[in-house]
Amino acid sequence: MISIPMEFGLILAGTLFVLGLIGLMVRRNIIFVLMSIEIMINAAGAAFIFAGAKWGEPDGQIMFLFILAMSAAEVAVGLGLILQIYHKFQTLDGDTVSKMRG
Amino acid sequence: MILIWLIAILMIGGILAWISQSWHKNAPRWIALIAAGVDFVLVAVIWLQNLSKVDLTGQSQWLFEVNYQWIPQWGISFFLAMDGLSLLMALLTTFLGLLSVVVSWTEIKERVGFFHFNLLWILAGIMGVFTALDLFLFYFFWEVMLVPMYFLIGIWGHENRIYAAYKFFIFTQASGLLMLLSILGLYVIHGQNTGNYTFNYFHLLGTDISLFTAAWLMLGFLIAFIVKLPAVPFHNWLPDAHTEAPTAGSVILAGLLLKTGAYGLLRFVIPLFPDISELFTPAAMMLGVLGILYGAKLAYAQIDLKRLVAYTSVSHMGFVILAVFSLNELALQGAVMQMICHGISTGALFILVGAMHERIHTRNIEDMGGMWETVPRMGGVGMLFAMASLGLPGLGNFVAEFLILVGAYQVSIFWTVLATVGLIAATVYSLRIVQRVFHGEKIKDWKIPDFNVREMVVMGSMIAVIVWLGLFPQSVLNTAKHTLNSLQQRKVIEQTAWQTDSQTLNQNTSENKTIIK
């Protein structure tokens, strides 16, 4: 098996992370924002796996499982919230859901 | 114990006064009167008992002490002590406190209970400031007196009270926090030097500090005190606060709060940082003279009578700075006299202005004039205290200012001469009060009552005191003497034995105190 250097993996994870960030910053639709966040969290999970691989430990993969579970919970709550927001605001545009400022 | 009682009576009285509001509308007034009166009598008795005692040389300067653990982990104790200086200040505090209650009798009509609560708590705080010998405790009281004062101005003040209250609070708080930093610095340095982390004044006295650090630490103390005093250019809170405060507030501000600044200089800045103080002398004298002249100039320019009187405080307290940093017995005695006499004379002027405002509902000097005929008693009193303010011999202020100037002359001729010019300026603004308010053409047909019996009692007692101070100041001078002497002696010790073992100095000072509980 050819071992891929960890750095490459981390760069991949980092790229994913930044992509998620960009999505977060530019998308207005809350659903897409939520998706971008999922990308970021999963990128972090990937980074854990690469790190675990480097040290030859299962810890990274265990962490990934936790991350998966928690992000599922988060998305669940998030979708619930989005539902309510759509009820109330009749839109999913993140920018319009900003009454409070200053 | 008596020291705790002095403070406790006021605090308990305050709480009672607040509660008693619901019993009867006059109950808070009587309770406050009794509390302040009892305190006054107590202090007066102490003073009379110790008149002869304090003069003895060799005896400790401290009359009473009470020292309890408070926050032992941080070396903080509840340490109160009284010497001649504190005693005089306590006397002034209770005297003016008593008068403040009396002058508020008819002026304050709303929320009487809360008013007297604040009044008495200010007094308690001031009393604490004048007796605390633990630096942390001192800071504690320093702040405690501000809060009720803030309410006093902010609730019962005149038109622009909120602004004034803010300004007052922020100025004093900001400077107070800097002082807290300095206190902490001193505490840490002393702790690191000796391993004894304490805020005890006597222990901190001989702290061995490098000149550079000492300069910064002193600056913290100094700023707090000269903001309070106030010195130009930190005086801007004063005219607003004094002008907007109710009469009792103005009396206490001018008569007592400003004195805490002067007291702080005498009690803390000079003894804790003798060398730096000496280096600082020229700058301090400049500040003092600047205050004297600039304050006088501003006083002259005002058309709001209360503001005018307020600015005279800036001018008069300039003398105190001048004196404190001259650091010889004459000037220091003068400073103490000035603290007392200014308290009385400016207090009286504020009461006068307050009474005037109560009657004609304006403080604008241009709406007055020719009132002597209608209110000759007010006129006479006003004249007398205007004279006191310009330093007429025979009244206390003269003794104070002359002692200060004689003392300062020995240190710096230049600044003293300029300060003396301030006497001319004082003449100009003082006479302006008399001229514009009481003399001149009647601008309208005044139909206002003259001072009544209550007010005449207040004024009469103040006149008696100021004249007595002018002709027989010696009893006051004797009381302060011991404290001021030890102040100078310490300077001498520090100079001769600079960088000797600070440990021995600590022992000396702690041996010096005899504990009378």
Place this chain on the structure above:
Amino acid sequence: MLELLWLIPALPFAGFLILALFGSRLSRQSAAVIGVGSVGLSAILTLGIAIRFISSPPADHAFSQMLWQWISVDAFQPAITLYLDALSLVFIFVITFVGFFIHLYSSLFMYEEEGYSRFFAYMNLFVGSMLTLVLGNNLLLLYLGWEGVGLCSYLLIGFWYKDSENGYAARKAFVVTRVGDTAMAIGLFLLFTSFGTLDIQKLLQQAPQEWTINSTQAVLAAALLLGGAVGKSAQLPLQTWLPDAMAGPTPVSALIHAATMVTAGVYLIARTHVLFTLAPAVQTAVAVVGALTLLMAGFTALTQRDIKRVLAYSTISQIGYMFLGLGVGAWSAAVFHFMTHAFFKALLFLGAGVIIFVLHHEHDMFKMGGLRKKLPVTFWTFLIGSASLAALPLITAGFYSKDMILWYTFAGEQGNDWLWAAGLAGAFITSIYTFRMVFVTFYGEAQAEITHKPGMQLKVPLIVLAVFSLIAGFIELPHTLGHLTLFSHFMHSALPPTEVLHESVSLELLLQVIAAIAVLLGIYIAYHIFIRNRSIANNLTASGPGALLHRFWYSGWGFDKVYDTLFVNPLVWFAKINRNDFIDLIYTGIAGTSREFHRQLTRTQTGRLRWYATGIVIGAIITITVVVYL
């Protein structure tokens, strides 16, 4: 008897206290009784003490009485101690006696006025303070009296407070004298710092031992004291307040601004003469100031229309003579002139007061006229006073005292021909303006009607003072006229005699004759212009340069204007524009800056989710940068 000394100032003070506390409840009669009585008692006591003092002088010709220790701080030990010697005796004598008669006069003069008891309260306070001034054995107590009389002067000039002009005049008087007082106060600091005491006698003893002649310290000390004296005695350059001070009631002008307070400067210099001896330059300055003042004031008096202003300028001028005397070391002569001046000038003021009184507050001489017949007593006494002021030879007290000063100015060790010439010129002008006043007021056609006659309380003081104005001179006669030295001999226990360079009776006679001629010539000129041919005066003042000069003199040589432009207006201007204290701008600036900062920062709180997310990203970038690159 001497132990009762303390009562002399105490009685007027007691009178003041009673009047001040209960004045409003006292009837006019009882107020007058207390006011006049207290000073009267003092005068009687003074007489008793004077007799005792002269008949059996105490040791060292001085008596001191300590009442209580005033202040005791370190070396600073001023006590309330009274000190009586020949000098202070003369002063208290004049103060209490002239004071008593003026009080008596006032009891009628002021009867119609509001604030009758207030008037007597102030007057008593004044007498008490003045007595304290001259009796104080240390400079601080002297300073107390000094300021006390200043206060009373202020209060009394502004007695008719309803007219704000009076108030301003009073304030001017107080402030201008305070300028001098401040110099004096600094002088006290200097003296105390040098000698560790303010006790006058100790100072006078120590000064010659520790200071050499013309040492900087001595010069400074003397100059500073001179500053005080100049302010109080209305000499150049601080003379401007006195003419305005005439706004006060006439008895006040008589007592304070002629007889007593304004001569406090003379007293001060005489009292501290040793210091001036140590500073010859300053002493010369005293003489020069005196000479210039007497000329300047004399010329000004020539042009005034207000009878009281004429008298005021003549007072300035006469005090100029006293300064001249002091300046040339003729101490006793100066004090002598002080005494005679007190009599005749008080007399003149009281006389003028009568005229003003009967003419309903008319001050303008040119609206009087022809009063000779209607007010015979006043006329004759006024004439005596004027003669004395003009130093009419032989019969008037003024002649003897002025002559003594002129003689020493010429012949004394520190004398100087120029100073003498100035004095002589002054005498000449004095006689002109004095008799101008007499002629304009009492001769010519009557311009106004008299409504009521002066009563006894007005006449008695006039007569008594007139007698004194004539005979007081005979206690000291020059070599040429009997050589009686009662006064100077008496003074020599307190003041050193004057050294005379060329003691020559013939020279003295010559000078006296010259002076007498000058005086008589002056009277003749006044007679010529103001009785024989008034148009001369009109012509003189109508011509171009004459009018200019007239205006210049009339305004008191423009001093007021100069001071206004140089000091008063700029200060008032500065006060006005900076009423709100520009330092406050710093703090409002800080507050404003914080507010602006707040506003800008608040703009970052847009409420937009994407921006918030971006904010975190920016934060992350900053954090990473800091962590990695620092």
Place this chain on the structure above:
Amino acid sequence: MTATDFFSLMPLIIIATAAVIVMILIAVKRNHSVVAGVSLAAFALAFLSLFRITAVTPHTLPPLLIIDNYALFYMGLIFAASFAVTLLSYNYLKSYNFNLEEYYILLLLAALGASTLAISQHFVSIFLGLEILSVSLYALIAYVRTWERNLEAGLKYLILAAQSSAFLLFGMALVYASLGSMNINDMAQLLSGANLGPLALIGFALMIVGIGFKLAVVPFHLWTPDVYHGAPAPVTAFIATVSKGGVFALLLRFFVAIDIYNYESLVIAFSVIAIASMIFGNVLALLQNNVKRILAYSSIAHLGYLLVAFLSGNNLSVDAATLYLTAYAITIMGAFSIVSLLSGKEQESDKLEDYRGLFWRRPVLSAVFTAMMFSLAGIPLTAGFIGKYFILSAGVHSAKWLLVIVLVLTSVIGLFYYLRIVVAMYSAPTDDMPSQPGISRSVSFSGVLVLAGLTILLVWFGVFPQGFISLIQNMVSSLQDVYLSMIV
């Protein structure tokens, strides 16, 4: 797992069980009071159980958890605060007529998450605790669905917290990648003052972002006012006390363990954050007209103060930070108690205008609120003063003059806006003021209980702090010694 392990986890078990019980109760019959009562009992029980656990501390449950006195103290703080929040919530929610009971489950779980943070010593448990806390908070913030503001705040918190979690996770991953351990103790031993590689530095930086977000320090503070403002008042109180308390406990433990003071760049980063927080927080609050937003901004500043204590890095810093945090928790809880007691279904009383003249109508409430404001401003006689003093003391001890002076100067700015609230309360009431139902409502027994308790604590700690200081010294001072000894 041994019996001791279970015993030492007692409080967490109690809370978790209570959550389950509440769920069952809801299934049986909805009853607001009963549910609230169970939650209260759970918090009380958990709090009391802490005293028993002191017998076995410090106890480690390798590799995830450690239960030491430090953790116990913070758990105590969390439970006490949760207890108060529960009381307030009961009072606050009872006027609403939708399903309220689930709220308490969320509250219990959030407290559980925060406590987990206090006892964590491993990335996994940290992450778990943080997520339990966050996810519960999303729902809590948006709980009153009828209010648009609640939803908006919930959404913002959800997105941004998730974003910050991602940063934290990525940071953890990088740290793990460079150090090879996720256990704090192991990391501490691995580092032992050695230099950090760039990977680890970036990792730590990203972790700072994650933690900084939770603490709401500049520049991760933008969400704070909106969420504080939008959330129901008791929830805001919860965020300000429990959530921040838990995260700060973690911060202290983690960075003290790895001895951050050896890494200048990290110290500088924190110093920048602290200074920026103090300045921005105070300036932002300056002219705010909404009390909740003022308190939000002020919380940014207060966290800055806390960081000063933390950065002092001497034997006082943990004590000082803990003391300050406790004092702050008491105070801010008190402040939000009043806001929440005055608010209700009709309106949220959070505008400055609502408080105008309050003193003359509700003197006691106003006096308490004034005391809270003074405590925030650090004026004597209040716990806030003692706390601020202690921080200054710690700062001066380490001669962190820049931080200390910024602290002093910015607290002067702070004074201004606290006084604005006070001024509003004491200004004379005018007749034309609209009547506010919330203002006139009488305070229920539970509200009085909370307020009385908090006020007594506030003044007690302000005047007689010695017992409190001893407690803190006994409980948390160990933290530094433990880790320091471990490194050696």
